[in-house]
Every structure is written in structure tokens, then in C-alpha cells.
Amino acid sequence: MKKIVLSALVAATLGTVVASAGTTTFYQDKNGQVFTTAAEGREAINLEKAAEILNAKEAPKKKATNVFWDRFHAKGDLRLRQEVIEKNHAIDKNRERYRFRYGVNVDITDNILLETAISSGKYNPTSGNVTFKNGTDSKNEEIQNYFIDELKIDIADIKYSFDNSWFRIGKAAHHIYRPVKTQLVWDNDIRLEGINYGYKSDDTMIRLGANRLHREHGYKGGVNDDDINIFVAQYVNTQKFYNFKLNLGAAYYHYDGVKGSTDPYGSHKNNSNSGGLYTEDYQIAEAFAEVKFKDVMGKPFKIAAIGVNNFGASNDNIGYDISAQYASAKKVGQWQAAATYRKVEKDAVFGAHNDSDFSGGGTDNKGYYVKAKYKFAKNVFVQGWWNWSDTKVSTGTTVEYYRHQLDVILKF
Known part of the structure; x- marks a missing residue:
């Protein structure tokens, strides 16, 4: 017509x-x-x-399309990292690492999506990093040990969408809302495995889920090693004003079966334990407030305060995080910068699941980090991350911790 x-x-x-x-x-x-x-x-x-x-x-004619192949959506990224770690009474680490991720989603129907992805970092649920070996160790290292043997199934789930809601069944990408992308409770790379529900409207976001903790190969031997379940519930209310948006949120994360169990990934990450078994439960309540400004001196700005209380532990059960970010590196030539101050008591969160970079991962630490990111080309980013903090080791001694990372990221 x-x-x-x-x-x-x-x-x-x-x-x-x-x-x-x-x-x-x-x-x-x-x-x-x-x-x-x-x-x-x-x-x-x-x-x-x-x-x-x-x-x-x-009225130019539309190009012919292949209906079958249009159902496939692929993307990936490769990150190269140079990293230095310094702390008291320990040998400094200076290492080069990489992370590779590749995902393919398939539209089964208009409402059903198959989500799949692979990643490097096999047997490590909170990181996809692989360290290149140096010196004589690297001479006999076959390329498959760096790449093929390090791959893991990162995502494998079915997503069913309807109205403003969705269900995911399987091992899904992280979908819990984190203000200013804080990792106080959840590391970016944690994948929940189970059945999860999500809802989002203009002013409301809801997350509900029942999941099973997947133990990595070789870390079994406790009383309840096969039945750690994770139940999640989160509510976020959004209020829009003239030049800013306010997000108020509350959440509850219930780990069932931790007490009396061994650690799932090879370390308790400073959580209380005795004889290799956890001595506390983790029933974590979270509350946060986040303000997002559209324009502060010509650039977006957001700031958030997050607090947690683990009701499963009677002591050392409080944690908090104050984070801010200025600008956004969405287009070529744009940059962004962020800063965070964080304190996490010994049993405030489940140490195996929170930020794996801050203070080396886990709990019983406090300090701050700053980071910056620049979009160098259409699919190329460069970024830096610097962390200064105090963390306690198994003997109870406080150690000064410093870590910096310089990254080049290629997206495709």
C-alpha cells in the first residue's frame, strides 16, 4: 500500500x-x-x-532474509589481562591471563529461547581467567591446555517469556539486580542452576528462584555435600523524577545445607569453619538504594549504598558497599570511572560466591577500589582496576593487600 x-x-x-x-x-x-x-x-x-x-x-525493496538462520544470535569476547598482586609477608604475583566467552542463543519459538555459552576457567565458578605459564613451564605446554582443556559450559538453559515475565530452567546467566554492578554478594560469573522467575515493568522488578549449588570436581567429603540449595527472592521499586531515577530494593538469599558441609570449590574464603566444615549457615538479607542521574556536567552519574545481614550467623555477620560511577563508555571515544568502598565481616556473605577479585575473594576484609574504562574502537575496550584493602588470613592476622589489573577487551 x-x-x-x-x-x-x-x-x-x-x-x-x-x-x-x-x-x-x-x-x-x-x-x-x-x-x-x-x-x-x-x-x-x-x-x-x-x-x-x-x-x-x-520505497526500497527489503532484502531477502533466511528465516531459519535469523533464529540464531551469537556473541563473544576475549579479554587479555596483566595483573599484579602484592601483600604483606608473601611473594608478589605478576601474571598475564586471558578470558574467553562465546554464546549462541536460538529462538525456538516467539516465546521460547535456548541460551547457551562456553567460557574459559574450567572448575572455577567465579572466574573465567586462565593464567599463562612463564619460563620453562611454558615450553612444554600444549596449546590445548591453554584453550580447549580450559573450556566449560557456562550457560545452558531454556527461557520462556510472556507478558512482562520470564521463566528460566537450567544454568542461567546472572540475573539478580546489583546496583552499580556491585559484587558484595554475587560475583559477576556466578551462574544459578535451577528454576528462576523474573518480572519487570516500568516501576517494579521481581526475581524468585530455587537452585542447586554445583560442586566442582574433587571437592566432596562432608556430611551434607550433595544438597546445598539456594533460594533467592528480590524486589526492586523504581521511582522516576525529572533528572534522576531512584531504585529501592530488598532481597533474601537462603543457603540450605551449608553448615556441616565442606567448601564447594576448594576454599572457605575466610568463612567460619572447623575441621574443614562450615560452622555457620547463610541466610542473607540485603537492602539497597541507588540513584541514577541522567545528566551531571553532561554525563550520567549513579551512586548506591548496599547493606547485608546474615541471620544464619550470630557474629561477624554485617557487610556493606558504597559505590559510584560517572559517565558511560558506550560509544567510541567515551570513558567511564567508578569507585567503591566495601567492608565484609567474616560471615556476612557466602565467601565462595562474592567478588573474587576484591582482596583476593571471600570475606573478612575492608577497603576500596577504583576502575576506569575507555572505548577505543567499535568492539575494543581498555580498562584498569586498582584495589587497596586489609584482609585477614587464617591465623587472624591482618594483611595489607594491593592488586591492579590492566585489560584489553575485544567483543565480537
Whole structure:
């Protein structure tokens, strides 16, 4: 219908020209443009040809599409990192690492999506990093040990969407809302495995889930090693104002079966334990407030305060995080910067699941970090991260901890 209307308009316009100027000659240049005046490089054409050209420019034909392959959506990234770690009474670490991720989603129907992804960092649920070996160790290292043997199934789930809601069944990408992307409770790389529900409208976000903790190979031997379950519930209310948006949220994360169990990934990460078994439960309540400004000196700005209380432990069960970010590196040449102050008591959160970079991961630490990111090219980012903190070791001694990371990220 649109094409018919455009044809009529073109014909009417050309008819008006003919009626007002007698016999009008039209000309076309080498670029396909139509004119009513002669000039060097222009060729005379008739009225019908001019109408055809003008109509084609107004309503270009759509390109043919392959319906089957349009159902597949792939993306990935490769990150190269140089990292330095310094702490009291320990040898400094200076290492080069990489992280590789690749995902393919398939539209089964309009409402059902198959989500899949692989990642480097096998047997490590809170990191995809792989460290390159140095010196003589690297000479005999086969390339498959760096890449093929380090791959893991990162995501494998089915997502069913309806109205403003969705269900996910399987091992899903992280979907709990974290203000300013804080990792006080959850590391970026944690994948919940089970059945989860999500809802989002203009002013409300809800997350509910029942999940099973997946133990990495080799870390079994406690009383309740096979039945640690994680139940999650989160509510976020959003209020919009003239130049900013306010997010108020509350959540509850219930770990069932931790007390009396061994650690799932090879370390208790400073959580209370005796004889290799956890001595506390983890029933974590979270509350936060986040303010997002649209424009502060020409750039977006957001700030948040997050607090947690583990009701499963009677002592050392409080943690909090204050984070802010200025600007946003979405387009080439843009940058962003952020800063965080954090304090996490010994049993405030489940140490195996929170930020794996801050103070080396886990709990019983306090300090701050700053980070910056710059979009260097269409699919290339460079970023830096610097952490200064105090953390306690197994002997109860406080150790000064410093860590910096410099990254180059390629997205494809």
C-alpha cells in the first residue's frame, strides 16, 4: 500500500511539472540522481523512467532474509589481562591471563529461547581467567591446555517469556539486580542452576528462584555435600523524577545445607569453619538504594549504598558497599570511572560466591577500589582496576593487600 501511495505522489508531482512547463525533459547522472536541467554527465530520460527511479528511491525493496538462520544470535569476547598482586609477608604475583566467552542463543519459538555459552576457567565458578605459564613451564605446554582443556559450559538453559515475565530452567546467566554492578554478594560469573522467575515493568522488578549449588570436581567429603540449595527472592521499586531515577530494593538469599558441609570449590574464603566444615549457615538479607542521574556536567552519574545481614550467623555477620560511577563508555571515544568502598565481616556473605577479585575473594576484609574504562574502537575496550584493602588470613592476622589489573577487551 505504501508503495502505491508513493507512486501516485511521484506521478502527481511529475504531472504538475509537465502541466506547468509544457514538455519537460528529465536527466539522470552517473549516480542515479534525477534532474530537470541538462548538465555535463547527465543523460536524458523519459517521464516513466524518472517516475520509476524516484519511486524506487522512496520505497526500497527489503532484502531477502533466511528465516531459519535469523533464529540464531551469537556473541563473544576475549579479554587479555596483566595483573599484579602484592601483600604483606608473601611473594608478589605478576601474571598475564586471558578470558574467553562465546554464546549462541536460538529462538525456538516467539516465546521460547535456548541460551547457551562456553567460557574459559574450567572448575572455577567465579572466574573465567586462565593464567599463562612463564619460563620453562611454558615450553612444554600444549596449546590445548591453554584453550580447549580450559573450556566449560557456562550457560545452558531454556527461557520462556510472556507478558512482562520470564521463566528460566537450567544454568542461567546472572540475573539478580546489583546496583552499580556491585559484587558484595554475587560475583559477576556466578551462574544459578535451577528454576528462576523474573518480572519487570516500568516501576517494579521481581526475581524468585530455587537452585542447586554445583560442586566442582574433587571437592566432596562432608556430611551434607550433595544438597546445598539456594533460594533467592528480590524486589526492586523504581521511582522516576525529572533528572534522576531512584531504585529501592530488598532481597533474601537462603543457603540450605551449608553448615556441616565442606567448601564447594576448594576454599572457605575466610568463612567460619572447623575441621574443614562450615560452622555457620547463610541466610542473607540485603537492602539497597541507588540513584541514577541522567545528566551531571553532561554525563550520567549513579551512586548506591548496599547493606547485608546474615541471620544464619550470630557474629561477624554485617557487610556493606558504597559505590559510584560517572559517565558511560558506550560509544567510541567515551570513558567511564567508578569507585567503591566495601567492608565484609567474616560471615556476612557466602565467601565462595562474592567478588573474587576484591582482596583476593571471600570475606573478612575492608577497603576500596577504583576502575576506569575507555572505548577505543567499535568492539575494543581498555580498562584498569586498582584495589587497596586489609584482609585477614587464617591465623587472624591482618594483611595489607594491593592488586591492579590492566585489560584489553575485544567483543565480537
